[in-house]
């Protein structure tokens with residue numbers, strides 16, 4: 001079918017673009033952002049049709065693939081099989097496990113899945129997908145044993161939607177409380193530098209006071225969370241803001257300036273570990289390590 005080939009190619013291209021975008025974003029952030037366990041291909045993605053995989057699985061074992069085909073069956077909440085032909089079952093299905101699948105795939109619809117291809121083995125799946133519980137029936141586990149399986153991090157349908165993409169969680173009350181404090185800080189940080197440079201002692205005092213008060217609030221926030229490390233960073237930030245105020249009191253602007261860089265260092269330390277950036281550019285408090 002001509003139409004199917006074209007749409008398949010478009011889906012594949014969309015999939016790749018979407019994946020490369022999220023892949024790049026993850027790395028552009030740097031700083032303490034652990035790469036996603038199953039989503040990070042250490043080698044280039046190999047575009048492949050499900051039929052090629054079914055015919056020559058060994059060629060692709062261990063590879064990270066963008067595999068295109070028609071959905072044969074939804075096997076569980078997180079598993080389905082792909083076949084090359086949507087009009088008939090060829091008996092050459094490839095299993096797909098997509099731990100973050102948000103909804104069932106459209107039966108017989110074309111999809112492009114992205115992920116590592118391995119041979120299906122319960123132990124190996126458990127080793128590769130740490131928090132995942134295989135939810136296939138015993139019969140399917142037996143049927144697919146030793147057959148190729150893609151551990152998918154993305155499942156793109158013909159509408160170009162990645163149905164394995166987790167929704168962005170709403171901001172919690174904690175996130176909102178922190179956000180309220182945080183959003184004032186970059187401006188205050190810039191202003192304290194500027195006022196010190198222009199020897200505007202009154203202006204610098206105002207900004208350093210705001211920073212000190214903010215760090216005090218941040219420290220209290222993390223105290224309530226029993227987070228000693230974040231508290232320590234907030235406490236250090238407060239000391240640096242305080243040192244600016246003390247030196248301003250002594251009329252020593254040059255000495256006050258020496259606190260600016262270490263003060264900024266406390267922001268970076270805490271963000272590296274306890275701040276998480278969502279794909280939409282908003283931030284969340286990161287609690288797990």
Ligand code: HEC
Nearest residue numbers: 175178179182185186230234266267270274275283284285
């Ligand atoms: C002890 C930890 C800690 C310190 C110190 C800290 N932050 Fe944050 N910051 C966070 C966390 C956690 C978030 C995410 C908040 C959320 O859940 O929205 C955040 C978020 C932010 C945001 C994003 C706000 C938004 O939602 O748009 C900015 C900007 C920011 N911080 C600036 C600063 C600056 C500048 C400093 C230093 C002067 C600083 N922070 C110090 C923990 C910290």
